[in-house]
Amino acid sequence: MAIRRGRGVAAINYPTGMNLGGDPTQALVHSTPTGNFMVTLSSVDLGQGMKQIMAQICAETIGVPTDRVVVDTADTDTGPHCMGTFASRGTHRAGNAVIQAAREARQVMLEVAAEELEVNASDLETDGQGNILVKGAPQKSMSIFDVALSAHFKRGRSISGRGMFLIPRSYPEKETGAMKPSTCYAHACTVAEVEVDDETGEVTVLTVKNVFEIGRALNPKMVEQQLVGGSWMGISHALYETTEPYYPNRDHGGTDFNQYLMPGLGDLAETEIIVLERPSADGPFGAKGPGEMCANPQIPAIANAVFDAVGVRIDALPITPERILRALKAQAAG
């Protein structure tokens, strides 16, 4: 009887979005009288930080700092349609809609500034700090604060824009299954290292080294929160979780966090996250959807590491001590 060590690898990809009905999301952007910008959506922030990312996307597109943008979501009386936050689609779909809306608003903003500065709108650029400058002559400039005031009280222009993401609906071909179910794909490769106690069947995940390719890390700190959380969820899925622990008997399913097992703080594996960015052709600033895929590769990596450690395959989830011990017993029986 001994503690045995093993490691396993898994590599995966993951589709962004669900192409049922074209996967639409809309956004509206408008300026307040003093040049702050409102993004109006019906998209849902599940806690992952949708509002923050939409603010950064709008700010980058308009050319103002992020704290000049307010995101109003989700109210069906004001926000235009969004399919919802799922299928790793939120940042990608709503982000594209916000960019389109913000571009339209930016164009009006530049036109108003052009009238004030008596130049062509195409000769103007933003400095990202809240000012509009004449290209090549930055001393000739105007603050967005003043441009918005002019639009509201003098020029009679609405600095606003409408944006929409929609792709043609894909109907799978009946016989061949030809279909376009999603747009871009995120990628990952995980190496997990485990210890397995061959007397108790208990698995300790020592390390998970995750490499994720996510298109573009729009906000690296938020990417980190999502990827670390997802990696934990993958470990939990691999080793702990089931709502039916005695299936096919349906009794004694967990009804609270004492009974429904998940790894606690003391069970956390040493977690390493490395991010690669290959911008997608159709994502906002190249972003893909990493929200779901980050919880997937740990599961098979751990299963493979368990095999590497003790030489038995557990092909049913979760990989419980009971299943490992039964497999070891069967193996010993030859």
Place this chain on the structure above:
Amino acid sequence: MELRKSYFADVRKDGLNEIGQPRPRLDSPGHVTGKTAYFADRNFPGMLHLKMVRSPHHHARIRSIDTSEAEKHPGVVRVLTAKDVPHNVYTILILIQIGPEDETVLADGKVRWKGEAVVAVLAETERAAQEAAAKVKVDYEVLPAVFDMEEALKPGAPIVNEYHGQNYYLYDSGECRKVRFGDVEAGFAQADHILEQSYQSSPIEHAPTETTGCVVAPEGNDRFTCYTNTQAMFFTLDNASIILQMPGSKLHFVGGTVGGGFGGKVDVIVEPIAILAAKLTGRPVCFIYSREEEMQVSSPRAAEKVVIKDGVMKDGRIVARKVTGYTDAGAYSRHSPYGAQKGAAHYPGPYTIPNVWIDTYCVYTNRTPSSAMRGFGVTIGDFALEVQMDKLARLIGMDPLEFHFINAYRDGDMKAHRQPTEGAALIECMQEASRAANWPVAEKYMAISSYGKGE
């Protein structure tokens, strides 16, 4: 976390003002100080509490329902049964023309899973609602139940859901979604080794911090405001409009700040019945799942079974892959027909294989209806595919990581569902993992790239 900027630097524009910057989240001070308002922070004078009477049986006919004792219970204001729901039989994907309607808001004549909603009780307090719910008498005739997908697909199995008529979802392609690419039998004939293995999984819980729920307030102008933690505002509003036979203009949904979803809040379950209750009583109503309901009543991730048969050459090339996937929808469709279809497009994984055959089934059993969950249609498939990859590598005596490189897809490769690969980055992820984990592979694998095979 580390960003490895050296990869793909030639196709990426860095140095933007706001994008790529680790700005602090504007909402986090509210979250960490407990000041962020969630739907359950809404409290209205005279608000009623809704509790469900749920089926104790996996499959049963309802002979009769007697609510008289419950109605007399102190504090009870109204008791709702199936006949009170204007359009009681629904399915959520009907909005994008995926039917048939197959689920009841409140059970009508039959229950198909343990935990199914049968009667809704509205009372002045949560306790009164709970106590009154216990006084509802439902006379059941227990029917045989089926909990296993393969059993459910056998001739003579109990029919779980009469709206389908058979225990699987009928796609336009037949009993399963199909992908056919190349000639899989010719591939097997050519292979040095064949390996067929099966994998399975259990349902799991989303375990959000905030349980599913909503608070509905009548606005006095024939409109109803629903404060909700749904993941999809208009999806829920439009389905509620169908179920309640009420114009969408009468409904106002407010949400968007949610304490975790993971796919568990894309079913339309609590809102329609709570709006109906507010309409029939003229009072605000709250319907919030207990932790027990969240864990045992709300949809889990589907149990899945995946059978993979591969043909592999001694040199490491996979020449044929046949996958049969089964998704256990439980008693009702919800999002599972889509999940199974998503699986069909995901197999055979991020590998370039010339001969592929995929069948994915969405199967009905008397288990808790499953639905969306982080990665559904893909997560369990990836578990099966990647364990299978490890087995194949060992079968031919090859390092598992090197075996992945041989088969990894690259730009321009045609996928089985006939989309050309674009923007691939699997190879680079594996190269970086090789370095990070100190798992060396042959230099030739470190030299290739996802950009294509012209190396």
